[in-house]
Amino acid sequence: VYSSERNEQGQLIMVGTWDGAAKAIVPLPSTEKHPDEPERCANPQPQRVSPPAPRPEPLAFEADELDHCETAPEAYSHVAPLLADLASCLSVTISSLRIYDPFFCNGAVTRHLAELGFESVYNKNEDFYAAIESGRIPAFDVLLTNPPYSSDHPERLLDFCVNCGRPWLILCPNWVYERPFFSQFFQRGMREIQGGKKGRGEARVGSQENIFFVVPRKRYYYWTPRGRRSDLASGSSKAKTHGHTNAALGIRTSPFISFWAGGGFPWQITRALCAPEGCMLVWRLEHLPPSVRDCGNKGCSGKESVSMGNRKRHAR
Incomplete structure (x- = not known):
């Protein structure tokens, strides 16, 4: 029950x-x-209770309400080993690995990554595009974000990834397979980048041709902070279809199948990359499994070139 x-x-x-x-x-x-009760139960381990999420503050930028969805902790746990490998490659601890999430919602990314040991996360209530124009982008080792999918936000973000010279991880909806911009971007593998800026230590971002996709076996849930969407206000018709709530996370939603897209990582990492527990590793967009992509698309090859992640990452 x-x-x-x-x-x-x-x-x-x-x-x-x-x-x-x-x-x-x-x-x-x-x-x-x-x-x-017997003595063995004298000192039960207390169950950890997550504190309620902070009340949403007014945003410093214009945003579509439908974009207000924060990522579930499980999604971050799937890429945590990859982030740890990057920290090792850069000769820094995971707590000092500088992670940049340019799109602010309610700060859940900072809390969730901190629980995994990543304490240097930059996710502030500020306009990402204004920061680009004014040159106020913070120093970072890796970009990791669940971007807004409305308007041209995804395209503008990928343009930034091309030029930032740093590794990146982006949560993508499954419909990216059918949008020409995304398919062309991922198929060419960012080959126009012939080198990258040097990061900390001796690690160097290479040609960024090794784009990969981490696909969860189970659909990711997303959580809308209370107060961020008027259509989910208490008593509304939409709220009745989003009945599952959590004080620490908000209102649960799962509008589409999604997966991680990554690129720009040092070759030492990508050559040894394997699927995280509970995920599949895919190296080409057209090789996404049928359960993820739309097979009605003419570009579907029907071929699956995936690494089945039903095991733990091997030691390297």
Whole structure:
């Protein structure tokens, strides 16, 4: 028997079991010690409770309300090993690896990555494009973001990735397969970049031809902070279709299948890359599995060149 509340991974929280004979719910045992319990239960481990998300602050830039979705913690855990490899390649600790997320929603990326040990995350309530024009982009080692998908935001972001000379990880919806800009961008592998700026240590971003895709086996959920979307206000018709909520994350939604696209990583990392646990690793956009891409597209090859990530990353 499960509660309607969900945990940070988007899973329902178990509250008890069903007794068929008694036709009643049997609640799960309390974590508090009962006087008659054996001594081994004297010091139960307290369950970690995530603090409520902060109240959304007014944004310093114009934004489409439909873009207000923050990434689930699970998605960050899938790329955490890759980020750790980059930190090692740059001879820095994971806590000092400088991660830049240029698109602010409500700051969840900072909280989720900090729980994974990545404490140097730059995600502030500021206009990304104004920062580009004024030269106020912060120093960073890797760009990681779940960008807004409305208007031309994705195209402008990819243009920035081409010129920034740093590794990048972008969450992409599955419909990128059908948009000419994306397919051309990923198919050419950014080959016009013949070199990159030197990062910290001796690592160097190369030609950035090795673009890859980390595809989760289970669909990612997204979370809209309370107060960011008027159509999800309490009592609205839209809110009734988004019933699962979490105090630490917001209102759950899953508008499309999505996956990570990455590029610009040092060759030492990409040559040894393998699929994270619970994911598939794909090297070509047209080789996305049928469950992810739209096979009605004429460009579908029907061929799957993927690495099945049903195992842990091998030691290197």
